[in-house]
Amino acid sequence: MTSSANYQQILSDSDTDSDNGRTESFPDLSSSILKPYLESTNQSSLATSQSPSELSKIKSFLASSSSGALSCLICLERIKPSDPTWHCSTICYSIFHLICIQSWARQSSDLSASLAASRLPITAEKAAESSTWNCPKCRSQYSKSQIPKKYLCFCGKLEDPYSEDPWILPHSCNEICNRPLQNNCGHFCLLLCHPGPCPPCPKLVNSSCFCRKFQEVRRCGFKSFSCNKICSKPLDCRTHKCLQICHEGPCPPCKARAVYMCRCGRVEEERECCERDFRCENACGKALDCGKHVCERGCHVGQCGGCPLQGKRTCPCGKRVYEGMSCDVAVPLCGATCDKMLSCRIHRCHDRCHRGPCIETCRMVIAKLCRCRSLKKECKFRCNALTDTQVCSLTYVDVCKITDLVCERKCQRMRDCGRHACKRRCCNGDCPPCSEICGKRLLCKNHKCPSPCHRCHGPRPPPNPEFTLKTKKKKSNHQSEVTPGSPCPPCPELIWRSCVGEHIGAERMMVCSDRTQFSCDNLCGNPLPCGNHYCTKYCHALKSQSSLSVEKRSAESCEERMPTCPHSCPLPCHPGECPPCKVLVKRSCHCGSMVHVFECIYFNTLSEKEQMAARSCGGPCHRKLPYCTHLCPEICHPGQCPLPEQCCKKVTVRCVCQTLKKEWHCLDVQAAYRNIGRDPKDISKNQFGLGLLRCNSDCKSKVQVVDSVLQSRKPKVEEKEPATEKHVGKRRKRRERVRVVNQASRLQRIFTAVKWLLLFVTLSVAVAAGLYYGYKGLLKLSDWMNEVEEQRQRKRFPRI
Numbered sequence: 197m198t199s200s201a202n203y204q205q206i207l208s209d210s211d212t213d214s215d216n217g218r219t220e221s222f223p224d225l226s227s228s229i230l231k232p233y234l235e236s237t238n239q240s241s242l243a244t245s246q247s248p249s250e251l252s253k254i255k256s257f258l259a260s261s262s263s264g265a266l267s268c269l270i271c272l273e274r275i276k277p278s279d280p281t282w283h284c285s286t287i288c289y290s291i292f293h294l295i296c297i298q299s300w301a302r303q304s305s306d307l308s309a310s311l312a313a314s315r316l317p318i319t320a321e322k323a324a325e326s327s328t329w330n331c332p333k334c335r336s337q338y339s340k341s342q343i344p345k346k347y348l349c350f351c352g353k354l355e356d357p358y359s360e361d362p363w364i365l366p367h368s369c370n371e372i373c374n375r376p377l378q379n380n381c382g383h384f385c386l387l388l389c390h391p392g393p394c395p396p397c398p399k400l401v402n403s404s405c406f407c408r409k410f411q412e413v414r415r416c417g418f419k420s421f422s423c424n425k426i427c428s429k430p431l432d433c434r435t436h437k438c439l440q441i442c443h444e445g446p447c448p449p450c451k452a453r454a455v456y457m458c459r460c461g462r463v464e465e466e467r468e469c470c471e472r473d474f475r476c477e478n479a480c481g482k483a484l485d486c487g488k489h490v491c492e493r494g495c496h497v498g499q500c501g502g503c504p505l506q507g508k509r510t511c512p513c514g515k516r517v518y519e520g521m522s523c524d525v526a527v528p529l530c531g532a533t534c535d536k537m538l539s540c541r542i543h544r545c546h547d548r549c550h551r552g553p554c555i556e557t558c559r560m561v562i563a564k565l566c567r568c569r570s571l572k573k574e575c576k577f578r579c580n581a582l583t584d585t586q587v588c589s590l591t592y593v594d595v596c597k598i599t600d601l602v603c604e605r606k607c608q609r610m611r612d613c614g615r616h617a618c619k620r621r622c623c624n625g626d627c628p629p630c631s632e633i634c635g636k637r638l639l640c641k642n643h644k645c646p647s648p649c650h651r652c653h654g655p656r657p658p659p660n661p662e663f664t665l666k667t668k669k670k671k672s673n674h675q676s677e678v679t680p681g682s683p684c685p686p687c688p689e690l691i692w693r694s695c696v697g698e699h700i701g702a703e704r705m706m707v708c709s710d711r712t713q714f715s716c717d718n719l720c721g722n723p724l725p726c727g728n729h730y731c732t733k734y735c736h737a738l739k740s741q742s743s744l745s746v747e748k749r750s751a752e753s754c755e756e757r758m759p760t761c762p763h764s765c766p767l768p769c770h771p772g773e774c775p776p777c778k779v780l781v782k783r784s785c786h787c788g789s790m791v792h793v794f795e796c797i798y799f800n801t802l803s804e805k806e807q808m809a810a811r812s813c814g815g816p817c818h819r820k821l822p823y824c825t826h827l828c829p830e831i832c833h834p835g836q837c838p839l840p841e842q843c844c845k846k847v848t849v850r851c852v853c854q855t856l857k858k859e860w861h862c863l864d865v866q867a868a869y870r871n872i873g874r875d876p877k878d879i880s881k882n883q884f885g886l887g888l889l890r891c892n893s894d895c896k897s898k899v900q901v902v903d904s905v906l907q908s909r910k911p912k913v914e915e916k917e918p919a920t921e922k923h924v925g926k927r928r929k930r931r932e933r934v935r936v937v938n939q940a941s942r943l944q945r946i947f948t949a950v951k952w953l954l955l956f957v958t959l960s961v962a963v964a965a966g967l968y969y970g971y972k973g974l975l976k977l978s979d980w981m982n983e984v985e986e987q988r989q990r991k992r993f994p995r996i
Contacts, residue, residue: 200742257289257391258365269332271700275364278358280347288334289392291367294347297332301343304329314569327895351375351389363392381416384982407442420444433469457489461494488524513549564601567624570601572801605760613649614730651721697722697735713737726772785813786834807835824862825881841866851889858889
C-alpha cells in the first residue's frame with residue numbers, strides 16, 4: 197500500500213502544472229541513461245567526465261524533461277509526459293507537440309506549393325508534390341512526405357511510447373538507442389533511448405594521421421588527427437612533394453617555379469609547376485594535307501590533321517549538304533533561316549543563312565506580372581547584359597525574375613492577427629507578421645498583453661484522419677466500491693474542457709460529468725465564409741454550414757475591386773479576385789469635339805501615356821487660338837495649343853474705308869496690332885485686320901462713286917393704302933374655325949360609314965357566292981365518283 201501511494205503521488209505531481217501552487221518532483225534519470233557511455237569511456241560520474249558538446253546537449257535535454265520544463269515553441273505550452281511529441285533530427289533536436297508540428301507542416305507546405313504554382317510554370321499538383329516545410333527553430337528543410345504521422349520514441353523504434361512508469365524517461369522506449377553514429381564509423385549508439393544528438397563514438401580503434409605516417413589508438417569519434425609533421429605526399433606533377441604540415445583533404449597544387457615550353461615548343465616561360473601545361477598566342481600556320489590551306493588552330497601538340505574543308509561540306513547554317521566540292525570553293529548560302537543558338541543560350545538567330553558570327557545583340561520582350569498579379573506589362577530584357585556563367589543556367593522564369601515589376605496597389609489581406617490589414621505595396625501574398633501591439637486584456641483582467649499583435653485565441657485546427665492518434669485509456673488509480681445492481685455514480689474525474697468557441701488557451705478544469713457549456717471573454721476570431729474577414733463577436737458556438745450560407749448571402753458588398761477603379765463590385769463580399777469591371781465610362785477627346793466610351797477595366801489598365809493616346813479623336817484640334825480668330829491646325833492633342841503666336845494663315849487687311857486691301861500672315865497682323873498698342877485678343881472676328889492700312893487720295897473719290905451707285909440701286913418705297921377691312925375679334929374667328937372643323941368632321945364620319953357598309957356588303961356577296969359554287973362543285977364531284985365506281989363494277993362483273 198505504501199509503494200502504491202508513493203507511485204500515485206509521483207504520477208499526480210507529474211501531471212499537474214506549477215501554476216496551481218504544487219511542487220513538481222521528478223526522478224533524475226541522467227545516470228541510468230548515460231551509464232553505458234560512461235562505462236565505455238572509463239569515467240565514474242557525470243561530474244568528472246570530460247563530455248563533448250553532444251553529450252552536453254543530451255544532459256540539458258534530460259534535465260528539461262525530468263523537470264517538466266520542456267515547452268512547445270509553436271503553441272508555447274508545456275509539454276506534458278503524456279502529450280504525443282515529435283523532435284527535429286537534424287540540427288536543433290527541439291521537441292514539439294505532434295498536433296502542433298502537423299498543423300505547422302501542412303500550412304507551410306501548402307503555402308510553398310501555392311507560391312510555387314503562382315510564380316513557376318508548373319501545375320498545382322506538381323507544386324504540391326515538391327513542396328517543403330521547415331523546422332520552426334533551426335529552419336531545417338523537410339519534404340511533404342516527411343510530415344510526421346505517428347507518435348514515435350526518440351530512437352524511432354516504438355510507436356506510442358507513453359508509459360506511466362516514473363522511472364522511464366517521457367517519450368522514450370527505455371531501450372538501447374542503437375542509432376548509427378556520426379561519420380558512418382560502423383558503430384551504434386549505446387545510450388538508452390534519449391533526446392538530442394548521439395554522442396561521439398567511444399570505441400577504441402587504431403587510426404592513422406592524415407599523411408598515413410603515424411598510427412595511434414584513439415576514440416573512434418576522434419580518430420582523425422594530425423601528426424604535425426611534413427606531409428611529403430607526392431603532388432599531381434609526380435615530381436615534387438607536399439611541404440605543408442600533415443593536413444586533412446587533398447594536397448594543394450604544386451607551386452614550384454621553373455622554365456617550361458608551350459605545347460608547340462616555340463615559347464619558353466617561367467611558370468609554376470601546376471601551370472606548366474600552357475598555350476602560346478601564336479597560330480600554328482603549318483600547311484595542311486590539301487596544300488591550299490594552313491592550320492588555323494592555336495598552339496597544339498601533335499599533327500595538324502586533314503583539311504576541314506574536304507569531303508562533305510554544309511552551308512553556314514548546316515541545313516544543306518554538298519559533296520565533291522573543292523576545298524578552295526566557297527559553299528553557297530541556302531537562303532533558309534539561320535536558326536543558330538545565340539550567346540544568350542535562350543534564343544536563336546532569325547536572319548537568313550549567312551557567313552560569319554551571328555548578331556550578338558539579343559533582345560526579348562516578355563509579358564511581366566507584378567508580385568500581386570494585378571498589373572501586367574510588357575518588359576524588354578537584354579540577354580547580353582548577363583555574364584557567361586549566368587547565361588548557362590538561365591531559364592524563362594529566371595528572366596522574368598530579373599526585371600521585377602511593382603505596382604502601387606496596397607495589399608488588403610488580413611495578417612495573422614486577424615485584426616489589421618497588410619497595407620504593403622504590391623504584396624505577393626506572403627504577408628509579414630503584424631507589428632502592432634496586441635493590447636488585449638489578459639485573463640487576470642488587470643493587465644494588457646504587451647506582445648506584438650497575434651491571434652491569441654484562434655480556433656483549434658480541424659482533426660485530420662491521416663494524423664489521428666491512437667487513444668489510450670489511463671488506468672484508474674482507485675478501486676470502485678459500488679454495490680452490485682446500483683446505477684453508476686457521476687464521473688468525478690477532472691478534465692480540461694474547451695469553451696463553446698473552441699479557443700486555445702481558454703480551457704477550464706471541470707468535472708467530467710458536468711456538461712455545462714461556457715463562453716470565454718475572447719473574440720471569436722473564426723474566418724467568415726467570404727474568406728476575407730474574421731468574426732468580431734465574443735465567444736459563441738460555431739454555426740453550421742447552412743447558417744453560414746445564409747450569412748454569406750446577406751453579407752455586405754465587396755470592399756475593393758482589383759485593379760482599383762471608382763466603381764464598387766456588384767457581388768457580396770467573396771473570396772478571390774473580383775470580376776473585371778465592365779462599367780462604361782465616358783471620356784471626351786482633348787479638343788472637346790467628341791466623346792469616347794470605354795470599358796472601365798480596359799481604360800484603367802492603360803498607362804497614362806496610353807490613356808492620352810486613346811482619348812485623341814484623330815481629327816483637327818478645332819480649338820480657337822488665343823491671339824487670333826483662327827483654329828488650331830494640329831491633330832487633337834492634350835494641353836495648350838503649341839505656338840499660338842506663330843499662326844501662318846493669311847488674313848485680308850483693309851484700310852478704314854475698306855477701299856484698299858492686302859493679304860498678310862496672321863503673325864504679322866498680330867505684331868501690327870501690338871505695335872499700335874492694341875491686344876489681338878480684344879479684336880472681333882469681323883474687325884480683325886480692318887484699319888491696318890492707310891487711306892490715300894483714291895479712297896475719297898471711290899467712296900463718292902460707290903455711294904451714288906448704292907443710292908441708285910435702292911428700291912423705291914411705295915406708300916401703302918390703309919386697310920379698309922373691318923376689324924374682326926379673335927373669339928369670333930375661333931368660333932368660325934370650330935364650326936368649319938365640325939362640319940368637315942361630320943362629313944368625314946358619313947363617308948366613313950358608307951365605306952364600311954359597302955365593304956361589308958361586298959364581303960357578304962363574295963362569301964355567299966363561294967358557298968354556292970362550292971356546294972355545286974361537291975355535287976358534281978359526287979356524281980362523277982359514282983359513275984367511275986359503276987364502270988369499275990361493270991368491268992369486274994360483266995353481264996353474261
